[in-house]
Amino acid sequence: MQAKGMLAGLSALLLLSTCSALYEDQIKKFDWRGVNVGALRQSRVDLNHFQPRILLSTNEGVVASVCVKTGEIVWRQVLEQKPRGDIKLLQVSGFSDDSSDTAAAPIGSNMGFDMLTVQGHAPALVRGWNTNMGALEWEWSTMPLNTERALDGLWFYSRSVLYHVVPTWKSHLEVTAYFASSGHSTGSTSKVMASWITPENCLLSGTYYICVDGKQLISLDLVSKSGQAFRTALEAEPKSKLQPLAGLNGVLIADGKLISVNKDQAVCSGLQSSSYAVGTFNYRKILAYADVASGILKINAVYLDNCSPVAELEQGVPFPEHFGTPSLNSFDCKLKRNGEGKGCLFLFSTSAESILAVQGGRIRWSREEALANVIDTQFVDLPLADTEGTLENEMKGKAGDIVSAFLRRITTQAVQIRSLFLHVIGLGPPPTATQRAGLVRDSFGLHKMLVVLTRSGKIFGIDNISGKHHWQLYLPNVKGFDNAEQMRLIIQRSAKHFPLQPLCTILAQDAANGNGVLYRFNPITGQASEGGLLQLDYKVKQLSLLGETENDFVKGILLLDASNKVHVYPQHATSLADGLYLYTADVKTSELTGYFVKYAGGQLSSTHIWNVRLGGHNSEQQIIGVAGKNPIEHVHSQGRVLGDRSVLYKYINPNLVAFVTQAPDATHKSILNLYLVDVVSGSVIFTMTHRKVRAPLSIVHSENWLAYSYFNEKVRRTEITTIELYEGKSQANSSVWSSLQAPPMPLVERQSYIIPTIVEALRETITERGITNKHVLIGTSSGSIVEMPWHLLDPRRPIASTTQGREEGAIPYIPELPLPTESHINYNQTIARLRNIYTAPSGLESTCLVVATGLDLFVTRVAPSKTFDLLKEDFDYILISIVLVALTSGSLIVKHLASRKLLKQAWK
Template sequence: MRSIRTSFLLLFLIKVLLSFDFCAALYEDQIKKFDWTLENIGEIITAQFYTSDYNTRIFVATKENVLAALCPRTGKLLWRRILEKGPRGSVRFFHIENEVSSSAVARTTHPSGVITVTGHAPAIVRGWSPATGNVEWEWSVMPVQQERAEDALWFFHSTYLYHVIPVWGSHLEVTKYLATTGQSRGTTARITAPWIQDAKCTLAASHFVCLDKNQLIWLDLTEDTPQIQRKTLDFLPKAKPEALKSHNNAILLDDIIISLVDERISCQKEADANAFHSILQEQPAIILTTKHEKILQISTINANTCDKLKDSQKSIQIPDGYGNFKLEAVDCKVKRGTNKFGCNYLFSTEDGAIILTNGEDIRWTREESLSKIVAVEFIDLPLSDAEGAIETELNSKPGDILGALVRRFSSQILQLKHIFFTVVGLGIPQSATQKAGLVRDAFGLHKMIVAATNTGKLFGIDNLNGKIHWMKYLPSVDGFANNENVKLIVQRTSKHFPNQPLCSLVGREKSTGFGLLYRFNPITGQQSEGGLTKLDYKVKQLALLRDRETDFLKPLLLLDANNAVHVLPEDAKSSADNMYMFTANKQSGTLQGFYIDAKSEKVVAKPIWKVNLSNQGSPQKIIKIAGKNPNEHVHSQGRVLSDRSVLYKYINPNLVAVVTQSLDPIHKYILNVYLIDVVSGSIVYSMSHRKAREPLQIVHSENWLVYSYYNDKVRRTELTTVELYEGKVQTNSTIWSSLDALPVPLIEKQSYILPSTVETMRETITERGITNKHVLIGISSGAVVEMPWALLDPRRPVSNVNQAREEGSIPYIPELPLPTENIINYNQSISRIENIHTAPSGLESTCLVIAHGLDIFVTRVAPSKTFDLLKEDFDYFLITVVLIALITGSFVAKHLSARKALKQAWK
């Protein structure tokens, strides 16, 4: 009896353990095995070397509101502090003060380390520890008149921080603060200066310098009673005075360096040279840098005599892919064992890179333009040389059976010959892509990431390890006029061997505003099909046409500002026939649809519909337009209900979600969501959210829509999901036509509460669409949460025991959980996350992901687990032993069975 009870107890415990839902977490040894992270700081505003008793560091402030310390030997981040977003966190003043006595009195009266001033209303003054980056002291200044605070200037002098507010055409207001405490020293000085103008004045350290026709006027603001000093120039300047970097007593005016202390000194520099002041061999020196094609020249002149110093001319070979250089900081020291000076030069480039050189070669480079990625694509890698030969054979046109057999045998013989010569070292040299390891793998997990940045730079990045294989800088490329970024278009992938892959970057030329097209090979980075093409019209809209059977190239359809149609290449005009396009005016809230007619010699865009979402009483501004992913495949056409009937999805490939924002005197903000068929122009569905506003993120896929917004009434982030169904009868299961009279879809919608601000959202995508859809949500903390669709499903039922539920449905709860095990970037936070891009891999279970903002994070996710791939810890030895034992056992059993049958027969 006791043994029976024990058995029941064991069975009960086993049942309880099996009922637990064990979480799928990341093991410690799997960190950075399938993912990698790149931490960036952004484009440099200012930089300075800092030398202490223990080491040398480079402190930088960037346009991304980041303060950071870099190692001068390797360029790696020692620490990084991300300041507030927007104008509140913009660095307006940056100063490095050397270390002083370690006594408490000295630290109180004389600051050491890094001093920054951020924002203007209020202006926040902070002191940072050079070793750790921690804030040591902080105080703020709130201006009396905020409209003047935007022009405020700051400078540091002898333990004091000076706050200068110019009132243009009237006077200067100067306030003196103790840097460490913010205590005001005296009252605000008011200096009469009716000659100051915004376009003709600058602050050079403690000197406020202005230009009045051919006269230079300046004040030393550190004096108790500043005296106006003037200098008449023998030429009429064309530009505004510019403070000479790292110099207290000189300015740069029309390529002439003018001293404010000694009026006799004025040095001429080359027009395209960059000037920087430094101390070399205990003498003031001016370093001039000039870039001529691929050569960077560095020369030094004496600041007192304007004579060139001996042995100061240096030349550095610059690789491709960089714009103009600007010298940001210099550190010169006596080399060990010699009496010669050696200098480290820190440069920033026009394309956003940070480069350190010792005057002979480049020591390290940081590609900081990757902190502002505006377009990204995953590109399949090409086949290996051996696989390419097989593909060539298979693609050859068959003649007869005998010819195919001969080709097959000859191909196999050639492959054996190639293997033999490769083994003995006499084989054909590998191609450049195969040497670089850019070869397609068996599961399609190895791909090339092509990224375009807002500086006009293109990158080819390996998605497995983050290695930059190539880069290309296009200085004339800019985004479009309506704040739209450049477009990266994949016209041909690597799957069509032997045709080379082709991508196009479409943007706007900075000087003319006309369209610009750059075509290139995304694997090698080399230009293709003519490379950079300048268009003689402004691009209003673009679309990809269906690929041609001859070369598998998808032509590009462009609509210009006059609604004229252009097809590239021009011989593909016939592919544009029966196409539909639409345009949107964000400010007026107007959408217009066009029909492309290519039956005649000239391709024409005919307007067929127009929708105005605004009205006279309530103008609406379009804030988001979301279409479906063109690479998306819908595997299941319906949904099985609890009564075993099927609810068919409303899968309209021409459906676009348009979100508008309007102001209301009662509800303050109104958010409107429209689902519009862009072929017929009909509004399929619309809904409004009162007291809701941006930030808004939206995902549109299959038959559902997810969007997040800020509820101003209850002050929280909410997320709404919408599903569309045709009903229990499918209208047409083969061909969809927006021109037919379709029934009104059934709408299911639900709202949820999210405990964090949503920065971006994207759905997962796979090769065939069999795998479950998950939504990747990037939140303000830098985490990327993988949210299963079961939690977002608008058909989640309210808990009712008596009501039958659909399979897999979860009872409705308003709050959406954000469990840590669902964060795909675990502790690798992505600072200032802006966008997420997904792409299918060769495995149906796996989706490739890149999340980017200030940082970059690349990984892979499996929403339905890796059902088509063996686990890493799969025991091959055990399964081999089992199979061998089973096979051996079957033969033994067969032999024994035969012997038994034989004995039975003899009886």
């Protein structure tokens, strides 16, 4: 017994010694996380439940429960990735198109549910949920179908039975019924002949499948045994796409008007609105509708039985433009606490992917779900305080005269003393709006404005320290470009040029005509600058950023249109485009094209100079990844010291771009090709082929190295390959690089590693001067970010430990990469659906700012070489102060005693 006790105690001590984590006071001190659910698809507001809640499903494959009072997430379940996680149906117990419907299971079954979801299509997955805690109760799946046919499948729920409708266009419908809780089929699949059905003109409304054919509607009641088609005449052919009205069986919306094909369901035909929702008020069914006019959101409702208005629910709410166009999704009403009438909460989704709750004539809360689809971010320096800006202007003075510099310094200090005196007595100028918001640059450059561009066209200005949204604006009717290129966020002028205001530009594509759109704004205040929105009269093919102009420090934007004409904004920066090289890449054909821009006679022109077809004769190769170097990157060390004290110089070509293509292969199933191309001369510097390898691909390119991850189908694992390029032991040109002078081909070192997780994103750390060691940030499918030192990914790691390797500090090669928990920079702050990582330098050379985007948003900072230029946060200032005072006092006392001793010796 004593031995067992000693063994248990020893085991406990061993376990305690292996525990490692952040200190408690460090949690969320330098980081924060924003949790999102995505753009709203379906929702159910339930105010009469013992625990009022809002149940919803989103376009991102998320089901969640949201607090009615604050909009905070009570629980969230992130389902599988699309198409497996695409939610087709959300059915909540007690909410159904049929008032007699229930969510009970068949007799003798214990598989009831509070909420039911149907997701995916080949095969579909049906799940039952406990809505109090978000727990999964049960699930079942259908038999797999042909993927193309199953993609168009629809689902609806009626009287404890779940129906699956699979259309075969211009032929028939196949309808299969299942017991919702068990998944058992109620019978054989029925086939309904319908030769008029097309994907553009048909929809499902409750149990009715409805198609528009000119000025008439053709409908089928799918639960009826007759299978007979009904025709309903229309006044005019609908101009917009038909939409079903949830909550009313057989009712749809056409051009803002309600139309019913169900004889048992009457509608109020005189109404016209952009959005409708059905609910209950005073035990009677009502129809609520909402529209925005002159910046006011007007909500009205009518009783469905007699179409009389519900005066208690009429209200007008001020509606900011940055929310976009609202659409009423659902609502519910509840008796007020004082017993005087009922209060209703209306839930809206918007075109800007926001979720709003309106109650009592005001917007009670909002959720910015556009942040679940971030496509670009930039860290922008905050402006200086007025006094610091004046001092910086003085330091930038071009006059070299000592006397004038001294007089300017005295004048500046006098102005600063006067400002300080006026501020103390309360007569100074009031602080600006940015100063009141605390948007002033700090000493270390750690406090910045995080500008975020989202897929919906909404832009946010977020404080990277606190996560506060300082401003937001919305660009309607814009989208990304062809070739799967997203909208771009560009910094044309930073806040370092006091008193000039910073300037950002968004380049997008007009959703209506496909032409380019430019929007200029101040990234600190969110206000439009330089005219704001500029509609271009051409399609944008490529863009490039020019150097700064001398007068206003603006970096010009060069645009290449579809006819290869060159445009520059602002126009006074046109001359800076002379001698610029551009390239374009066609994703589908893997074809690269190079252009030379020339400025002559006040006009810009482009000349086609080279063309490279990466796929060669294989037309099936497609570009799946492109990686250039960060334009703000600084290379501190030009070479690498070897064990024999010689220097191996890095191949640092700023014009080198990595392209990765993928193509199917009859023998190897899939082939991945890497090309390193000099985009100035068009020469291919290096190529490498991986067989039996496929996407997902993540790639990062920096200095003289490259790292990319892929999935190896042969051994069913994720691997990372790293490449380093060197010129050799002699440097061809140490001052200026030229791609046109035929530099020597580089020496290539390469190595592959095994990583025990799926890689979603790769990004290198970046600092102000490039002195700090480079680390690679690896975003994983589990939602963690691993900080991997480059010496672990180094392709020059020797197979066996050698003296030369030890002299270089190279670790012996081991294929497996470790993922220690202390390397996870987001510790337990999991980032759902992690898609990308962005980095930016701070004012400290040791520190790199990081933002990770996905379904959630995570902001933090990392120090790859530790904070060598900053005191630690637990530095003992009191102790060092006591030591300094003691040393100073001791030296003075000793000095006094020594002088007295010398005086006494002199008198002897």
